[in-house]
Amino acid sequence: MNLRDQLLQASKRASAVLADVGAQQRVRDSGYSRIDPVAIAEGGGVPVMVRPLDKLLGAFLNPEGSPGILVNSQRPIGMVHLTCAHELGHYFLGHETTTDEHIEYGEGASPSERAANEFAYRLLMPRWLVVHVMKQKGWSLTDLPRPEVVYQLSLRLGVSFRAMVWSLRSIKFLTLPLATQIAAHSPKALKEAVLPDRRAPAEGGDVWVLDPRDQAFIIEPRAADRFILELPNHAGAGYVWTAEEASSAGFAIKPVVVDATRHDLESGPVVVGSSATLSYELEPSAAATSTDAIQPLGLTETQPWNRGAPRDHVGLRAHYETLVEGLSRGTRQRRLQEAR
């Protein structure tokens, strides 16, 4: 089989796996916006071990027909997902044991590695999922040349920024020159650009920019991530957003402010009244970030001195992704059930 056929077969296999696990229905019905390769591996009876590794990104182990996946936990979460999907590609494509120091294979790589990579991209970033997330967010093809949009898209699909860029190229949503130009942007700079303190989160944390359109999703952040909310604004009428106590335990929000003595704020006549949106920073508590459950985040816009004022409401949902070293949660549960 030539390389072209192998890549085509890998792509079809990924589509078949997604169909088998009911991925489209899960995305449509639940609100989760990313494909979980660990859950797919566990569902297929392939245990996943997550642990720190020195050089390796991951490995597919298949001694005596007993497959398993090893993933380096010391990499950004998008890379962890992509590595797991890549190793899963080796499994579904019938490959032998292999170790991977990198998974961005170029034209010089072996056909099996390129096929596993094709599988991973098609598994985590199928065209229908990209279209679904873009539609929910109100993004069109004309928004994709903006690197910050591609970065936010990558967060909702749970992949790295650069993997997202090249996936968009492969489904022809970006031209090669545009993809090359966007891929040259630093994710760190994209994160810093939206934060009031211009400091990217520690430990490779991401920065989510959320708005009412994210009510369609269950977002899956990690503990180190930070959040900026872009909310409809009536501040000029005395309205501000607050987190509802009853439905937002563990979360607080505060408007993003600037020091008027340190910025040149006006360069001409000002528009008096509310602008369309206003930025807030969302701050989760430590308890919220370690909770393995869907957590509601209800927000209300009202006048602080008048609780009887008309209220606007936004309801977001977050399910923190916790990466525990050792056997993945599903694999552990499966082993326990087998031992009983």
Place this chain on the structure above:
Amino acid sequence: MQVQPAVDFSASFGPARNQGQRSTCMAFAMSDLNRDAAAAPAALSAEFLYQTAGALTPGWRPGQGLRTVEAIRATQAPGQPLDAHFPYQAVDPISTDHPVAPAGQPLYASAFALRSPAMQPIIDALTRGHAVGLVTRVTLGLFSPVGGVVRNEVNVLPGQYHALLAVGWGTAPSSGMRHLLVRNSWSEMWGLSGHAWLPEPFVNLHVVEVFGR
């Protein structure tokens, strides 16, 4: 009271009004300023002024705020009917067309201009008995006056501006600090029956435009 009034003609404007969720603060402040200057017998139509000033603004869409310069132009020509003859609406208009003035009703007009955003000229105008329009940046403290006084702070909500009408001034006996008494359009529930005191450092730092006679 934390501030001792030197000049206070807030009562002559009637109860503070409520703009609801709309971006109409400039229309309310300018309407009350016009009511004072044109000696109108009752509250003037903020709705008419909002729609007229919006129609005069290039590229304006209903729901957006106003610039002071177009609000001044709209107040001068065609002016405004009484609020009772062109009442305020709960929601924004659909059209950007000039509103049609109610037939057979007088329009009240005044010639205003942008003035110095400094404390002393504002106090001088108030002392002469003239209300003064203010455009201020929006601070978090503006939402919640304490004891009727807006706290002074340097942080502001970026890109947010609010229009108020200065209707008096006074001095805090404890500090000697001068304050402006402002009438807001956030209902009578805000501050002191819809009014509050702005300390001089707040005025100096955050009031970016002043308009009046």
